[in-house]
Amino acid sequence: MTHISMCRRTLIATGTAAVIATGPGLVSHASAQGLAPTKSMRGGSNNYRPDAPIVKRIGGGGFLMTGSVRRADDGAPLEGIRIQVWAHTTEGHERDPWSHGATLTNADGLFQLDMPQIVPAFGQPHGHLAYDSGEFETVFLRPVMASARDTSLSAHFVLQPT
C-alpha cells in the first residue's frame, strides 16, 4: 500500500514532472504535421521599403539578426527565400534607405544578417523583418529585444503558399 502514502504534493509534483518530460516531444510532433503560418505582427510593415537590395551586411555591422523560414503544414525548411531586415540603429532611422537590407535563406531555411546595433526607437528596442516575394503570403514581423543591450535578435517565419 505504499502508493497510498504518496501525499498530494508529491502526486502533483510527479504528475507535473511527467507532463514536462513528455509534453514538448508530443507538442513538437503534433505541430510538425500541421504547422500554422506565422501571422504578421502589428506595426511590422512600418517604414518598409520594397526595393531593399540583398547585402552582405547592413552598414558597419556588429549586431546579428537571425531566423528561420519554413513552409506551413509540413514545416519543411525553405531555401533561397528573400528576407528583408530594417531597424532604427546606431547608423540611421528606420526610414533611411541605408538602414534596410535583404538576405537569402540557406539549405536549412536559416538566414542571418549582420547589421548595426539596434537602439530603442518609438519606445522599444525592436527590429523589422519582411517576407514579401509573392510565392507565399506576405509576412511582416516586429520582434522586440529583451534588453536594449542585446547584440542579436531572431525571428522565425512559417509561410503559407499563395
Added chain:
Amino acid sequence: MTVFRAIVVWSGLAGVIVVTIIVAAGSEYLQYRSATYVTAGFAGVVALALLVTQPLLASGHLPGLTMLASRRIHRWTGAVLVLAVCVHVVGLWVTSPPDMVDALTFTAPTAFSVFGVVAMWAVFATALLAGFRRKLPVRPHIWRIAHTMAATIVVIGTVAHVLLIEGTMGTVTKVLMCMVSFGALVLAVRRLRPWVGLWRGRETPSRG
C-alpha cells in the same frame, strides 16, 4: 517658517524637473536621433514637467503665489502644455509617420501608445473646457468635476505612457516625476474637492 517652506517646495519642484531634463539630455540614444525626433522627445519631457505643476497651481499649493496669480499661471501653463503635446505628436509623426498613425488609430503594438493617445485627447478636452468655461451652458459644479476628471485621465494616462516607454528619460527621474505628478493631483483634488455641491445643485463657496 513660511519662507523656509517656500524655499523647500520651490527648490524641490525645480530640482526634480531640472535633474530629469539634464538626465534625459545626457541619454546615449540622442546621438542616433534626428533633430526632429530629439525635439519631439523633449517636448514630451517638458509636457510631463508642466503636468507636475498644473494641479499644484490649480489648488494654490505653491507658496508665495496668491490664488489669483496661481490660477492665471495655471491657464498659461495649460496652454503651453497643449503646445508641448502638439510638438510631441507632430514631431513623432514627421519622424515616423506609420508609427504615429498606428498610435492615433489605436492599432500600435505598444500599450504606451494607447495611454499616450488617451492622455492627449484628455489634455485637449481639459484645455477646451478651460477655454470655453464661461461660454459653456453648464453649472460651475459640473464644469469643475468635468475639468478635474479630464485632468485625472491626463495624469494617469501620462504616467502609464511614460513608465512603459524605453527612451531617453532616466529610470529613476522618470519614476520620481510620475510619483510627484500623481501626488500633486491627489493633493490638489483633496484640497479643491470638486465633487462638493455637485448633487445639491447649490453654489458652494469658491476656493478660487
